[in-house]
Amino acid sequence: MTPKAKVAAAVAAVVVVGGLTTLALRRPAEASGALQAPASRTYACYMDGKAAGDEIRPKNAACADAVKAAGTGPLREWSGVLRADGAGRTRGFIPDGKLCSGGVAAYAAYDAPRADWPATVLQGGTTFDFVYGAGQPRPTKLKLYVTKDGFNPSGPLKWDDLEEQPFVTADPRPGPGGTYSFPGELPAKSGRHVIYSVWTRPGGTETFYGCSDVIFSGPAAAPSPSAVPSPTTTFLPISCTATVKTTKTWRGGFQATVTIKNTGEGVMNQWYVQWMMQMDAKMKSAWDGTLMQSGPVGMIHAPDSKPRLQPGDTATAGFLATTTETRHPKFTDISCG
Known part of the structure; x- marks a missing residue:
């Protein structure tokens, strides 16, 4: 790996009740695709919930609630957010509030607007080695979008929440185990955001959609008006x-x-x-x-x-x-x- 392509910051579990789970890369099923680094929402919940035997018991509260609503099927098929008729379409095709599920009813629980989904810690403005899991290696085009500054994770994810242009467009070659690894420049952002992936296969209409919850480290983002601390609140520097x-x-x-x-x-x-x-x-x-x-x-x-x-x-x-x-x-x- 060249120095430029080194991962600048690691995959990290969100700091919420439930602790952490090892995020070792797992091969996806055939005819499937989702980001593994930074972990897609379904992949992060799958790894959070892995237990003895074949059980899935998420510790993260958001993941646990999604399993209560939809069962463990979406996590066992964590890379299956597929629209066979997608043809790479985005705005105007997937409805607002249903971006993470791609409008697929089975994954609707993962559209829930909340700020405690497992997240990946990244260093904004650096180079990151993205890893995309796909069941079958084949020609592909991948676009990654990110939410705008001031994004509120407690509200439904809408197209207007995303930057209009992708910050990464890649046509990576498949690697071992059905994964694609490629470097990309991370946007210079801070705070909690969503990276939205759109993966298409040239010459076909199948399109995979996915949300990866991330926390960009760096200078603290300006608080929203509703989150402005009171004058009596003091925050001590952390280093x-x-x-x-x-x-x-x-x-x-x-x-x-x-x-x-x-x-x-x-x-x-x-x-x-x-x-x-x-x-x-x-x-x-x-x-x-x-x-x-x-x-x-x-x-x-x-x-x-x-x-x-x-x-x-x-x-x-x-x-x-x-x-x-x-x-x-x-x-x-x-x-x-």
């Missing part, structure tokens, strides 16, 4: 430093330690550390933190038992991973929050 270091290696695996220090003036709630590592590394277990992974992006999030980190305090977690490479593991693009 941190983090390291990821290998402590043991063996043929086929390694152990690493993750450390974060709160260098700011405010309490950090639901802290996280994220980084890049080699493509073949697979995180298997963690302690003193909750692990996540999406392709080469790894992440450790605060454990449910100790989610807060006081100013000046340090937290340490560890994880085990497997690898097929013989070289010493290398961690880059380390960030925290």
